[in-house]
Amino acid sequence: MKGIRFRGCMVVxxxxxxxxxxxxxxxxxxxxxxxxxxxxxxxxxxxxxYSKGVEDYxxxxxxTGILGDAKVDCxxxxxxxxxxxxxxxxxxxxxxxxxxxxxxxxxxNLALAQDFDEVQIPVIPASFHKGIVDAAKYVFLPIASYSHxxxxxxxxVAKNHKGGDLPKVACFIHPSAFGRAPLEDFQAAIAAGLxxxxxxxxxxxKDLDNSALLQRLRSKGVQYVxxxxxxxxxxxxxxxxxxxxxxxxxxxxxxxxxxxGAHYTGGNDLIALAGSAAEGFYWTTSYRLTSEKGPxxxxxxxxxxxxxxxEKTANSHNYTxxxxxxxxxxxxxxxxxxxxxxxxxxxxxxxxNQMNGDKAYQPLTTVGPVTYSATDRMGVDTLQLYVVKDxxxxxxxxxxxxxxxx
Amino acid sequence: xxxxxxxxxSGIVVGSIYALSALGFVLxxxxxxxxNIAHGQIIAxxxxxxxxxxxxxxxxIFLSFLASMAITFFLAMSVxxxxxxxxxxxxxxxxxxxxxxxxxxxxxxxxLTPFGSLNFSFPEFLPPTPISLGGVSISWTQLVGVVxxxxxxxxxxxxxxxxxxxxxxxAVSDDQFASMSVGISVPRVFGLAWAMAGLSAAGAGAIxxxxxxxxxxxxxxxxxxxxxxxILGGLDSIIGAVVAGIIMGLIQQFAAGYLDGNWGLNGTADxxxxxxxxxxxxxxxxxxxxxxxxERV
Numbered sequence: 001m002k003g004i005r006f007r008g009c010m011v012v013x014x015x016x017x018x019x020x021x022x023x024x025x026x027x028x029x030x031x032x033x034x035x036x037x038x039x040x041x042x043x044x045x046x047x048x049x050y051s052k053g054v055e056d057y058x059x060x061x062x063x064t065g066i067l068g069d070a071k072v073d074c075x076x077x078x079x080x081x082x083x084x085x086x087x088x089x090x091x092x093x094x095x096x097x098x099x100x101x102x103x104x105x106x107x108x109n110l111a112l113a114q115d116f117d118e119v120q121i122p123v124i125p126a127s128f129h130k131g132i133v134d135a136a137k138y139v140f141l142p143i144a145s146y147s148h149x150x151x152x153x154x155x156x157v158a159k160n161h162k163g164g165d166l167p168k169v170a171c172f173i174h175p176s177a178f179g180r181a182p183l184e185d186f187q188a189a190i191a192a193g194l195x196x197x198x199x200x201x202x203x204x205x206k207d208l209d210n211s212a213l214l215q216r217l218r219s220k221g222v223q224y225v226x227x228x229x230x231x232x233x234x235x236x237x238x239x240x241x242x243x244x245x246x247x248x249x250x251x252x253x254x255x256x257x258x259x260x261g262a263h264y265t266g267g268n269d270l271i272a273l274a275g276s277a278a279e280g281f282y283w284t285t286s287y288r289l290t291s292e293k294g295p296x297x298x299x300x301x302x303x304x305x306x307x308x309x310x311e312k313t314a315n316s317h318n319y320t321x322x323x324x325x326x327x328x329x330x331x332x333x334x335x336x337x338x339x340x341x342x343x344x345x346x347x348x349x350x351x352x353n354q355m356n357g358d359k360a361y362q363p364l365t366t367v368g369p370v371t372y373s374a375t376d377r378m379g380v381d382t383l384q385l386y387v388v389k390d391x392x393x394x395x396x397x398x399x400x401x402x403x404x405x406x
Numbered sequence: 407x408x409x410x411x412x413x414x415x416s417g418i419v420v421g422s423i424y425a426l427s428a429l430g431f432v433l434x435x436x437x438x439x440x441x442n443i444a445h446g447q448i449i450a451x452x453x454x455x456x457x458x459x460x461x462x463x464x465x466x467i468f469l470s471f472l473a474s475m476a477i478t479f480f481l482a483m484s485v486x487x488x489x490x491x492x493x494x495x496x497x498x499x500x501x502x503x504x505x506x507x508x509x510x511x512x513x514x515x516x517x518l519t520p521f522g523s524l525n526f527s528f529p530e531f532l533p534p535t536p537i538s539l540g541g542v543s544i545s546w547t548q549l550v551g552v553v554x555x556x557x558x559x560x561x562x563x564x565x566x567x568x569x570x571x572x573x574x575x576x577a578v579s580d581d582q583f584a585s586m587s588v589g590i591s592v593p594r595v596f597g598l599a600w601a602m603a604g605l606s607a608a609g610a611g612a613i614x615x616x617x618x619x620x621x622x623x624x625x626x627x628x629x630x631x632x633x634x635x636x637i638l639g640g641l642d643s644i645i646g647a648v649v650a651g652i653i654m655g656l657i658q659q660f661a662a663g664y665l666d667g668n669w670g671l672n673g674t675a676d677x678x679x680x681x682x683x684x685x686x687x688x689x690x691x692x693x694x695x696x697x698x699x700x701e702r703v
Contacts, residue, residue: 039523040513040517040522040523041623042623043623044517044522044523044622044623045523045524045525045621047523048523048524175673200667200672201672202666202667202672203672203673205673205675205676206624206627206628206631207658207662207675208419208420208423208614208617208618209416209419209420209548209617209659210662211412211413211415211416211659212412212413212416212659212660212662212663212666212675213662213666215409215412215663216662216663216666216667217667219409220667231525231619231621232525232618232619232621232623232624235618235619236617236618239545239617242534243536243543243544243545244536244543245536245543269524269525272525272526272527272619273525273527273619273620273621274527274619275527275530275534276534312524
């Protein structure tokens with residue numbers, strides 16, 4: 001009887017000790033993520049600062065204990081902007097057991113959309129092509145899509161165009177799925193009542209001189225050129241426009257051309273490459289810029305300084321872009337842990353889908369909150385318009401949401 | 407009429423830059439019958455040397471330009487000495503494969519530097535106001551580009567026609583064994599051809615970089631962009647590169663000016679040069695000015 005009582009006491013003691021000493025389910029864990037992007041090759045001028053943004057924020061998370069005693073491990077692989085390499089990287093990451101994938105290009109995301117859904121892994125891309133969300137339900141765009149950006153620019157043109165005539169616009173786009181991404185929605189917005197006329201859609205090449213194009217557009221009465229491409233072609237376009245005396249000195253100046261562009265056309269690199277020709281270039285994105293002073297400026301510059309980044313990287317909007325994608329991923333992990341759930345792909349997917357209402361996430365890096373739901377997988381819905389003034393991008397008005405695209 | 411003249415001027419500007427970029431291909435092919443696939447990387451390298459000397463070392467840009475040509479002259483010569491010298495006499499496909507390998511190595515080296523993934527631009531050193539005449543405008547950058555192209559092409563043409571070394575290079579191009587039998591050093595000629603191609607590539611890189619900004623992908627793409635120019639002109643003809651460059655430049659501008667945007671057409675400026683290239687090659691398979699070799703057995 002004594003023996004039985006003793007053994008009973010030992011069992012209770014062991015259970016008690018087990019309860020006291022067993023750490024919470026998630027403590028001390030390392031969560032594996034993966035980033036595949038173009039650090040070399042085409043578009044690496046955007047991919048390079050983006051990767052540094054992701055890397056620095058992940059280091060910050062581990063160094064300052066944003067996830068308590070848990071860590072994140074996010075290896076970064078160069079895919080050289082080649083879909084085949086992206087696929088190989090992704091499959092390798094999956095074999096390593098990642099819980100969330102940070103992806104990059106439009107082409108790669110569209111090609112892997114089926115894989116994302118099959119593996120059921122949440123994906124945060126650097127591409128803002130709305131079609132990716134339509135193709136894969138596990139993709140969460142960090143900010144407003146190219147379509148929203150493009151329609152947003154169109155709405156600004158329609159609202160601020162002087163004169164009673166219909167504003168005539170030309171679409172200057174990259175010859176790829178990335179460039180064509182917003183066209184359909186833009187045309188739909190016009191059909192739905194956005195007051196403007198698309199005179200021409202120009203898929204650019206590697207042009208050294210755009211005189212013919214610019215003069216042709218001007219002869220057709222085009223007053224606004226909306227760009228959806230990368231910086232380099234925009235630089236030659238606005239340089240040539242300045243040389244030909246076609247650049248508007250004020251928004252919508254009669255007889256001249258006003259240039260506007262979506263996220264990947266702008267940023268400090270545009271100003272560095274185009275110099276004075278960039279003055280008066282209108283640009284939209286959902287990110288805050290370091291040229292606009294605020295609490296985010298000091299925070300981003302401190303982060304860059306902490307990890308030894310140069311000034312060019314620290315002030316790049318694509319550095320901000322990378323930081324923000326990492327912020328969303330880490331916030332999803334933090335919330336999942338906080339809810340006492342195991343951090344798995346399925347749990348992160350659910351957490352991201354619940355990121356709305358009073359659970360919306362407000363990072364310092366964007367002009368609006370990040371909201372997702374089962375029917376909305378576009379993070380920041382708001383956009384900010386900027387214009388180049390005295391060699392820096394300056395905010396124009398308040399953040400806005402395009403009205404013609406829901 | 408003003409519109410037409412502007413297209414002509416723009417076509418000549420673009421064509422001149424094509425011609426200068428194509429020159430490197432021609433110089434190497436002319437003497438060694440080798441197509442250097444890594445030419446675009448040398449163009450980019452030349453532009454970056456000008457930038458580094460000007461912005462980072464504080465050397466005046468005109469001196470940087472000359473220094474860059476001198477540096478690429480010796481770098482290209484070294485490349486020939488290290489990688490290609492031992493392939494003399496080997497099948498031509500082996501040599502071309504080496505230049506493909508060289509392209510990857512140069513890509514890798516440039517990617518290790520900030521130039522591989524960041525954009526840069528030259529400081530403005532020419533007046534920003536364009537030169538306008540009767541409604542036709544040309545920027546100072548473009549004008550300087552055309553002048554430099556003309557000087558370099560003139561110098562190379564004279565060199566091949568009149569200088570002893572140039573004539574030796576032509577002789578090697580015609581027949582290596584016969585050249586050796588009269589005492590010409592074939593390896594030295596090959597080295598010199600690469601060096602001169604490096605020099606012309608640096609010039610082209612600096613001019614293109616001034617127009618488009620320094621973006622590695624844009625710069626290295628010129629190695630491929632000018633390929634139709636080289637083929638059209640004839641692989642071994644300097645004058646062919648000039649004529650074909652200007653033809654291509656004009657076709658692109660006229661296509662962009664008169665065809666694109668009309669009758670539902672778009673992008674003809676990119677396609678038309680290739681169509682015309684194919685048509686001309688049907689009738690002149692060696693290009694407009696290429697040497698037509700007849701072998702008698």
